[in-house]
Amino acid sequence: MSIHCPGPASAAFEQDWRRFDREHLWHPYSSLTQPITAYPVSGASGSRIRLEDGRELIDGMASWWSAIHGYNHPALNAAVRDQLDAVAHVMFGGLTHRPAARLGATLIDITPEPLQYVFFADSGSVSVEVAIKMALQYWFAQGHSQRNKLLTIRAGYHGDTFGAMSVCDPVGGMHHLFTGVLPQHLFARMPDCRNDEEWRESQLAELRQHLDHASHEIAAVILEPIVQGAGGMRFYCPEFLRRARALCDAHDVLLIFDEIATGFGRTGELFAMHHADVVPDILCLGKALTGGYMTLAATLCNARVAEGISEHDPGVFMHGPTFMANPLACSVAQASLELLLESDWKTNIARIESALETGLSPCRELEQVRDVRVLGAIGVVELIHPVDMHTLPEAFVQRGVWVRPFRNLVYVMPPYIISDDELATLTGAMCEVVRECC
Numbered sequence: 001m002s003i004h005c006p007g008p009a010s011a012a013f014e015q016d017w018r019r020f021d022r023e024h025l026w027h028p029y030s031s032l033t034q035p036i037t038a039y040p041v042s043g044a045s046g047s048r049i050r051l052e053d054g055r056e057l058i059d060g061m062a063s064w065w066s067a068i069h070g071y072n073h074p075a076l077n078a079a080v081r082d083q084l085d086a087v088a089h090v091m092f093g094g095l096t097h098r099p100a101a102r103l104g105a106t107l108i109d110i111t112p113e114p115l116q117y118v119f120f121a122d123s124g125s126v127s128v129e130v131a132i133k134m135a136l137q138y139w140f141a142q143g144h145s146q147r148n149k150l151l152t153i154r155a156g157y158h159g160d161t162f163g164a165m166s167v168c169d170p171v172g173g174m175h176h177l178f179t180g181v182l183p184q185h186l187f188a189r190m191p192d193c194r195n196d197e198e199w200r201e202s203q204l205a206e207l208r209q210h211l212d213h214a215s216h217e218i219a220a221v222i223l224e225p226i227v228q229g230a231g232g233m234r235f236y237c238p239e240f241l242r243r244a245r246a247l248c249d250a251h252d253v254l255l256i257f258d259e260i261a262t263g264f265g266r267t268g269e270l271f272a273m274h275h276a277d278v279v280p281d282i283l284c285l286g287k288a289l290t291g292g293y294m295t296l297a298a299t300l301c302n303a304r305v306a307e308g309i310s311e312h313d314p315g316v317f318m319h320g321p322t323f324m325a326n327p328l329a330c331s332v333a334q335a336s337l338e339l340l341l342e343s344d345w346k347t348n349i350a351r352i353e354s355a356l357e358t359g360l361s362p363c364r365e366l367e368q369v370r371d372v373r374v375l376g377a378i379g380v381v382e383l384i385h386p387v388d389m390h391t392l393p394e395a396f397v398q399r400g401v402w403v404r405p406f407r408n409l410v411y412v413m414p415p416y417i418i419s420d421d422e423l424a425t426l427t428g429a430m431c432e433v434v435r436e437c438c
């Protein structure tokens with residue numbers, strides 16, 4: 001090992017581990033030659049993240065939409081511990097276990113009736129790969145293998161693996177980096193309606209055009225319902241989803257909803273599709289599924305898809321990750337769902353929504369702000385110019401909050417247990433940082 005990289009057990013390493021981190025570990029979307037600061041965390045509980053120097057930060061991110069019950073929750077800790085004493089992991093090929101069956105039953109219970117079949121994947125991106133593969137394999141099984149294109153709207157985000165990337169926004173998703181490797185799919189204009197009163201038929205024109213001209217080669221339409229997350233934190237009206245469902249039906253195209261970010265109450269409904277009362281053929285869930293404890297995702301589908309795949313050549317669905325349905329992850333997911341469903345989550349999300357609305361409204365007056373929008377436990381301040389990622393996180397940390405902006409977006413989706421006082425501090429810090437540092 002080099003002198004920069006002493007053995008992990010040595011005292012020198014313990015002194016200097018952050019240098020090792022900076023010089024050797026990739027962080028999400030990071031540079032190894034011009035890294036941005038990564039703050040060292042020593043612990044976290046409730047809605048607070050503790051840094052090694054003793055500072056405490058109010059968490060505005062719920063670790064990317066996932067830690068909905070906060071950190072170090074006794075019920076979630078117990079679920080992992082109890083399962084750990086039974087079995088941490090066994091292969092899901094040829095073996096099965098109660099944690100997977102219980103969680104599968106719960107997911108079928110809380111999602112719309114037609115979704116009856118569950119594939120447990122190991123991350124959100126993989127659940128999107130699985131959804132795409134289900135759609136393609138379904139059409140292959142029907143003898144329509146020419147139906148191998150996906151149709152989506154711009155400004156979407158569906159994950160970082162190649163299949164998922166191919167349906168991310170072509171510009172924001174950097175498709176030019178992987179030209180010739182990424183499959184070419186079809187993109188329509190994203191809707192810019194905020195609510196049903198603003199509905200104009202023109203919102204649908206490009207989606208309709210693609211389906212009119214090319215439905216014989218389209219396997220599925222894939223959408224993040226109501227909220228487009230990492231593609232730009234955009235909200236759009238439910239009517240678009242109702243129309244998209246009707247168009248898919250008319251053209252016999254499958255509909256995939258990616259609720260990895262929006263699921264489990266985040267938008268004020270248990271699932272964002274409930275805002276529109278629309279049911280997809282395939283549904284992706286992830287992020288908050290385990291309450292932020294472990295990586296786990298799920299792809300649900302209806303009988304049409306499940307039977308279509310299973311009753312025709314090759315007769316099996318061609319996917320099976322090593323850590324499929326990991327028992328620790330399934331157990332903590334079940335405990336997280338029980339916590340959520342036993343709580344008055346709807347009233348609580350409405351509380352957070354109104355605190356975000358009140359707390360962020362001063363930002364509307366600022367000239368550097370283009371838009372302020374709030375839906376459920378999601379608050380977004382969209383700026384005119386991109387933020388400086390080398391200075392802005394520090395401005396938030398100095399104010400005792402954890403907010404991680406991207407592009408021109410300063411946004412929060414806090415854990416559901418955050419208090420009114422903490423929300424006031426969080427939104428106050430956001431307004432102050434936007435006013436003084438952007």
Ligand SMILES: *Cc1c(COP(=O)(O)O)cnc(C)c1O
Binds near residue numbers: 259
């Ligand atoms: C985060 C996210 C994904 C990818 O999930 P990972 O667990 O990061 O692979 C896919 N779709 C949406 C909408 C997401 O927000």
